[in-house]
Amino acid sequence: MAKHETPLLDQLESGPWPSFVSDMKQEADARAKNEKNIEYQVAQDNIEDLLGVLELSYNDCTTHWKHGGIVGVFGYGGGVIGRYCDQPEKFPGVAHFHTLRVNQPSGHFYTTDYLKKLCDLWEFRGSGMTNMHGSTGDIIFLGTTTPQLEEVFYEMTHKLDQDLGGSGSNLRTPSDCIGEARCEFACYDTQDLCTHLTMEYQDELHRPAFPYKFKFKFDGCPNCCVASIARADLSFIGTWRDEIQIDQEAVQAYVNGEIKPNGGAHAGRDWGPFDIQKEVIDLCPTGCMKYENGKLEINNKECTRCMHCINVMPRALRPGKDKGCSILAGAKAPILDGAQMSSMLVPFIKVNKENEYAEIKELIENIWDWWMEEGKNRERLGELMKRQGFQKLLEVTGLDPDPRMVQEPRHNPYIFWKEEEVPGGWDRDINEFRKHHQR
Amino acid sequence: MALDYEESKEKIVEALQKKAKTKSKFYFNDLSKILEAKPREAKKVINKLVEEGVLEYWSSGSTTMYGLKGMGKQAGAEHEGE
Numbered sequence: 001m002a003k004h005e006t007p008l009l010d011q012l013e014s015g016p017w018p019s020f021v022s023d024m025k026q027e028a029d030a031r032a033k034n035e036k037n038i039e040y041q042v043a044q045d046n047i048e049d050l051l052g053v054l055e056l057s058y059n060d061c062t063t064h065w066k067h068g069g070i071v072g073v074f075g076y077g078g079g080v081i082g083r084y085c086d087q088p089e090k091f092p093g094v095a096h097f098h099t100l101r102v103n104q105p106s107g108h109f110y111t112t113d114y115l116k117k118l119c120d121l122w123e124f125r126g127s128g129m130t131n132m133h134g135s136t137g138d139i140i141f142l143g144t145t146t147p148q149l150e151e152v153f154y155e156m157t158h159k160l161d162q163d164l165g166g167s168g169s170n171l172r173t174p175s176d177c178i179g180e181a182r183c184e185f186a187c188y189d190t191q192d193l194c195t196h197l198t199m200e201y202q203d204e205l206h207r208p209a210f211p212y213k214f215k216f217k218f219d220g221c222p223n224c225c226v227a228s229i230a231r232a233d234l235s236f237i238g239t240w241r242d243e244i245q246i247d248q249e250a251v252q253a254y255v256n257g258e259i260k261p262n263g264g265a266h267a268g269r270d271w272g273p274f275d276i277q278k279e280v281i282d283l284c285p286t287g288c289m290k291y292e293n294g295k296l297e298i299n300n301k302e303c304t305r306c307m308h309c310i311n312v313m314p315r316a317l318r319p320g321k322d323k324g325c326s327i328l329a330g331a332k333a334p335i336l337d338g339a340q341m342s343s344m345l346v347p348f349i350k351v352n353k354e355n356e357y358a359e360i361k362e363l364i365e366n367i368w369d370w371w372m373e374e375g376k377n378r379e380r381l382g383e384l385m386k387r388q389g390f391q392k393l394l395e396v397t398g399l400d401p402d403p404r405m406v407q408e409p410r411h412n413p414y415i416f417w418k419e420e421e422v423p424g425g426w427d428r429d430i431n432e433f434r435k436h437h438q439r
Numbered sequence: 440m441a442l443d444y445e446e447s448k449e450k451i452v453e454a455l456q457k458k459a460k461t462k463s464k465f466y467f468n469d470l471s472k473i474l475e476a477k478p479r480e481a482k483k484v485i486n487k488l489v490e491e492g493v494l495e496y497w498s499s500g501s502t503t504m505y506g507l508k509g510m511g512k513q514a515g516a517e518h519e520g521e
C-alpha cells in the first residue's frame with residue numbers, strides 16, 4: 001500500500017513510454033522489502049515521500065523545493081546541489097534531498113562491477129535513485145541528507161577512485177563522445193583531451209570563481225554526438241583539412257546494393273534501392289559532389305564537413321588524413337531568446353598530445369582571463385561575446401580574423417578594420433587625392 | 440603583487456558585515472571588487488577564506504554565491520528580504 005495516494009502520477013504510467021513514476025515505485029518497493037538487509041542511512045520510505053510531494057505539486061501547480069542552499073563537501077564549491085523541501089512535516093523523508101553530481105568517466109566507460117559499487121553506495125547512503133546520465137554528462141545521485149554528504153564523498157574518493165563533478169559558477173564536468181574507443185569517424189582522441197583538461201583544471205572545477213557556469217564538450221567529428229555545438233561554452237569538434245578519402249570500389253558496391261547504406265540503419269521499412277544521386281549528391285548542403293560515369297567526385301574546397309555523405313556510405317568515404325579539431329565558442333540555451341550555437345573561433349588546430357595540448361590550454365586561459373574580468377554576474381561567454389563583440393574575443397585570444405569565422409561570408413561581407421590594422425592607416429596624401437577629385 | 444591574506448580577510452569581513460543588514464550573499468566578482476584585485480589573485484584569498492570557515496558557499500545549482508559563515512541566506516534566495 002503506497003504511503004501517499006498519487007492518482008495524477010499513476011495516470012502518467014498509462015502512456016506508451018517507460019515511465020519515471022514506475023521506476024520510482026519500483027525502487028520504493030525494493031526499499032520497503034529490503035531483501036539485501038541494507039542498513040539504510042536515510043529514510044527508508046523517502047521515495048514514497050518524493051512521489052507524495054510531486055503529486056502535491058501536480059495538484060497545486062507549484063514547486064515544493066526551496067531555491068538552492070548551503071551544502072557541499074569540505075573545500076568544494078560544486079558537485080552538491082542543496083535541495084530542501086518546503087513541506088518537511090508532510091514529507092519528512094525528503095526534508096533534505098540533495099543531489100550529487102558524480103564526475104562520469106570520459107566516454108562513459110566503466111565496468112558493471114564498478115557501477116554496482118556506485119549503486120550499492122547510493123542505496124546505503126542515499127535514496128538509491130540515480131540518473132544515468134544527467135544532461136551535464138555526470139552520473140547523478142538523487143537525494144540524500146546533509147550528514148551523508150561527507151560520508152559518500154569519502155567512500156567515493158578513498159575506495160572508488162571517483163570524484164564529484166561541477167555545479168554552480170565553475171567549470172562543469174567536461175564531457176565527450178565515445179570517440180576513438182569505438183568510432184571510426186573520430187578525428188582526435190576525445191577521451192584523452194577530456195580527461196587531461198578535467199585533471200588540469202581541478203581547481204576551476206571545484207572552486208567556483210567564474211561569473212557563471214562554463215562548459216567544455218568534446219566531439220570527435222561533426223556528427224556532434226554530445227551536441228557540443230549547442231551546449232558548450234567551448235566546443236571541440238573533430239575535423240580534417242585535407243580531402244575526404246574515397247574508395248571508388250566501395251562506392252560501386254553501395255550503388256549496386258551490395259552494401260546497405262547508413263550502416264543498415266532506417267531498415268524498418270523498404271525505401272527501395274539505394275539512389276546515390278537522390279540520397280547523397282542532391283543532399284550535399286554545399287552541392288560540392290558529383291557522380292558521373294560511375295565515379296564519385298568531391299570538390300573538397302567547398303565541403304563544410306557536414307558528415308552526410310560519410311554517414312550514408314561509411315565504407316566508401318572517410319574523413320581525411322590530416323585531422324584535428326575546430327574550436328567554437330559561446331553556445332548557451334537561454335530561456336528567452338532561443339538557443340545560441342557556438343561560433344567558429346579556431347577553424348583548425350592540431351590536437352597535440354605530445355605537448356599536453358599546450359596551444360589549446362593557452363587559448364582556454366586567455367578566454368577565461370577575459371571573461372573573469374569583463375563578464376557580468378551570471379553572464380555566459382556567449383553573451384559577453386555578443387556584448388563586447390567577436391572582434392574583442394579575437395583580440396584577447398590573439399587570433400587573426402578568418403573568413404571561416406563569418407557564418408555566411410557571401411551574404412555579410414562587413415569587416416570593420418581598426419586604423420592600426422590597415423597599412424598606412426586612415427591618412428591619405430591630399431595632393432595625390434586632388435589630382436583625381438575636384439573640390 | 441600577491442595580496443596579503445590577513446589584510447584581505449579584514450577588508451572582506453568588514454565590507455560584508457557592513458552590508459549584512461541588506462545583503463548576505465555575494466557574487467565572486469563583488470568580492471574581487473572589494474579586494475580591488477584581478478579575479479585570479481582574489482581567488483586564492485577567497486579559497487582560503489572558505490577553507491578557514493570565514494566564508495561559505497551558497498549555491499542554487501546553477502550559480503554560486505559567497506557569504507559570511509552562518510549568515511541567513513535562504514530567505515533571501517526566496518525573495519523574502521534577508
Ligand code: HEM
Nearest residue numbers: 389406408409410411412413414415416417418422426437
Ligand atoms: C561597389 C560598389 C558599392 C559598395 C561595395 C557599397 C557598399 C556600401 C556599404 C558597405 C554601405 C554601408 C555603409 C555603412 O554601413 O555605414 C553602403 C551604404 C550606402 N551606399 Fe553603397 N556601395 C557601393 C556603391 C554605391 C553606389 C554606386 C551608390 C549610389 C550612387 C551607393 C549608395 C549608398 C547609400 C545611399 C548608402 C547609405 C549611406 C548611409 O547609410 O548614409 N552605393 N554602401
Ligand code: SF4
Nearest residue numbers: 177183186220221225
Ligand atoms: S561525434 Fe563523431 S567521432 Fe564522436 S562518437 Fe559521434 S560520430 Fe563518432
Ligand code: SF4
Nearest residue numbers: 284303304306307309
Ligand atoms: S561532408 Fe557534407 S558538405 Fe562535405 S561532401 Fe559530404 S555531403 Fe557534401
